Amino acid sequence: MGEMTKKQYDVAIVGGGPAGFTAGMYAVRAAMKAVLFEGASTVSQITMTDAIENYPGLGGANGLDLVDNFKQQALGFGLETVADDVSEIKRIKLDGKDAWEVIVGGESYQALTVIFATGANWRHLGVVGEERFIGRGVSFCATCDAPLFRNRDVAVVGGGDTAIQEAIYLTKFASKVTVIHRRDRLRATAILQQRAFSNNKIEFLWDSVVEKVDGLDLLQWVEVHNLKRDDYTRLSVNGLFIFVGLNPNTGLLHKMVDMDEGGYIKVNATMQTSANGLFAAGDCVAKQLRQVVTACGDGANAAYSAQLYVEDLKGESY
Numbered sequence: 141m142g143e144m145t146k147k148q149y150d151v152a153i154v155g156g157g158p159a160g161f162t163a164g165m166y167a168v169r170a171a172m173k174a175v176l177f178e179g180a181s182t183v184s185q186i187t188m189t190d191a192i193e194n195y196p197g198l199g200g201a202n203g204l205d206l207v208d209n210f211k212q213q214a215l216g217f218g219l220e221t222v223a224d225d226v227s228e229i230k231r232i233k234l235d236g237k238d239a240w241e242v243i244v245g246g247e248s249y250q251a252l253t254v255i256f257a258t259g260a261n262w263r264h265l266g267v268v269g270e271e272r273f274i275g276r277g278v279s280f281c282a283t284c285d286a287p288l289f290r291n292r293d294v295a296v297v298g299g300g301d302t303a304i305q306e307a308i309y310l311t312k313f314a315s316k317v318t319v320i321h322r323r324d325r326l327r328a329t330a331i332l333q334q335r336a337f338s339n340n341k342i343e344f345l346w347d348s349v350v351e352k353v354d355g356l357d358l359l360q361w362v363e364v365h366n367l368k369r370d371d372y373t374r375l376s377v378n379g380l381f382i383f384v385g386l387n388p389n390t391g392l393l394h395k396m397v398d399m400d401e402g403g404y405i406k407v408n409a410t411m412q413t414s415a416n417g418l419f420a421a422g423d424c425v426a427k428q429l430r431q432v433v434t435a436c437g438d439g440a441n442a443a444y445s446a447q448l449y450v451e452d453l454k455g456e457s458y
């Protein structure tokens with residue numbers, strides 16, 4: 141392939157989270173011409189939490205600082221970044237070779253391979269009043285909003301790691317935190333469960349779901365449905381923090397790659413999707429454990445696969 145023009149790259153990376161920045165760092169260190177699009181209207185999920193205790197070697201890291209460290213490290217090796225949303229990805233030919241066109245802020249970028257690392261977004265409950273009270277009591281981010289609920293009563297919906305971790309964090313501010321969980325036990329890891337059960341500010345409503353969110357201008361109460369007793373009660377709260385799982389940000393690749401029923405991208409052990417030359421990494425892929433450490437591992441793996449793919453395409457493999 142001839143000399144690359146300004147907007148032609150070996151690899152285009154979509155997503156500025158742990159997976160994307162790790163892929164970016166590995167790509168530039170492997171002497172690939174790489175650009176990373178980090179999104180303008182969304183941020184990495186990990187910026188939503190104040191303390192990451194389980195990232196090896198950096199116990200207690202703040203989420204914002206951690207992503208910034210990933211970014212600075214990759215920039216230091218020469219990664220180019222663009223702070224804008226990718227709106228379209230299409231297959232094209234470049235000098236007769238299979239390639240990709242990535243549309244970002246109305247501009248076209250061309251790359252021989254793409255690494256897709258757009259992460260996921262928190263799922264909404266879909267109940268009456270939820271959308272209306274977002275920013276008026278309903279929140280998906282304890283780190284962002286917990287200080288607004290100093291000495292107030294709040295509820296957390298969910299029973300996984302994120303829900304319990306954030307419930308514990310909320311006790312630093314709120315007077316009481318009620319965890320509402322649809323099952324009769326938590327899914328969170330044992331250490332988090334122990335901490336939550338021994339925290340006297342946390343109460344539990346088991347076998348229960350939120351059916352309605354209401355108030356005047358600000359949130360005042362939620363209607364809780366006990367599924368076992370089949371009764372309904374009103375719980376007075378000023379804040380409702382919802383942590384009921386994730387939806388992958390994979391709409392851009394709809395019908396372009398194979399996905400599972402949840403919309404997560406299917407990849408093989410080299411992070412190759414069903415589309416040749418398109419790799420995926422991090423929380424947007426179909427896998428068991430969605431964490432920073434696995435996202436970074438995926439990113440490194442995807443970048444190495446992209447490197448082999450590009451070398452092969454250019455006839456440089458050895």
Ligand SMILES: Cc1cc2nc3c(=O)[nH]c(=O)nc-3n(C[C@H](O)[C@H](O)[C@H](O)COP(=O)(O)OP(=O)(O)OC[C@H]3O[C@@H](n4cnc5c(N)ncnc54)[C@H](O)[C@@H]3O)c2cc1C
Nearest residue numbers: 155156157158159179182184185226258259422423431432
């Ligand atoms: C509250 C909370 C607490 C958590 N706590 C922990 C923890 O303690 N330990 C742990 O290991 N994990 C934790 N996680 C999970 C962790 O945040 C994720 O596993 C990790 O961030 C996944 O990284 P990623 O790079 O795949 O995706 P993300 O970090 O979500 O990054 C995705 C990136 O893609 C970008 N993007 C999306 N769409 C586009 C587009 N169209 N164009 C351009 N860019 C786009 C976004 O802006 C973002 O930069 C927590 C998550 C949450 C929400």
